[in-house]
Amino acid sequence: FIVGSDDLGVVKSGEMIRYGEVAINAETCTLCLSCVGACNVSALVADKKTNSILFNPSVCTACGYCELSCAEKNTISLKVGKLALKPESFVYSELAHDELFACVECGKEFATKKAVEKIAAIMQPRFGNDRAKIKALYCCADCKAKIMVQAQLNAMREDLLNG
Structure with a gap:
């Protein structure tokens, strides 16, 4: 893995390559999973064991489908611009969960x-x-x-x- 345990700064989005950072308001998210279904690159996935939504920034193409598909107002947002070249950006992390x-x-x-x-x-x-x-x-x-x-x-x- 190129990044390893280092922090190599950030890569900015360009005309042909876009990076995105998804944020979910865990208080208003009902885990309907429409964002997961809309994500065509599996940057957002459902973890059925923990009943949660996970996100991997390195996979996100900033298409915005997740944001458009969300039925809950002001629950999911997409920030387009850069990808941090650090280990946390290349693994899935939990954005929301519920029992x-x-x-x-x-x-x-x-x-x-x-x-x-x-x-x-x-x-x-x-x-x-x-x-x-x-x-x-x-x-x-x-x-x-x-x-x-x-x-x-x-x-x-x-x-x-x-x-």
Whole structure:
């Protein structure tokens, strides 16, 4: 490896070669991984073991797709300009992580905690006092379907009993 353990300064972006530095606001990132999917050179990758997004500056071409694909406002930014020739610039480092959320019915982990909390904050006020819909916000896809079908059956049963 050319750089080794040395700090060899910086290489500036040119007309044909561009270097970028991605930053993620870990507080607002829900780890939807759209930036990872948009990165066509794998400068951004998902680490499923640690449930995190990793970045390697030496691979980034500063295309900006990561920034464009992010659904969260002011969460990902790309600074174009230079690549530091030091060891840290040639390895993946963590930019954001979150814990997985477990379904309140079956316990299966199905999404990040931040994603579930964000969706629940948006949808819960719209659901009013519908306990089934509110509970379904915190369930995996399988349990969500069961809860909603059961709620529909209960409503139909109520209608029949009340005539």
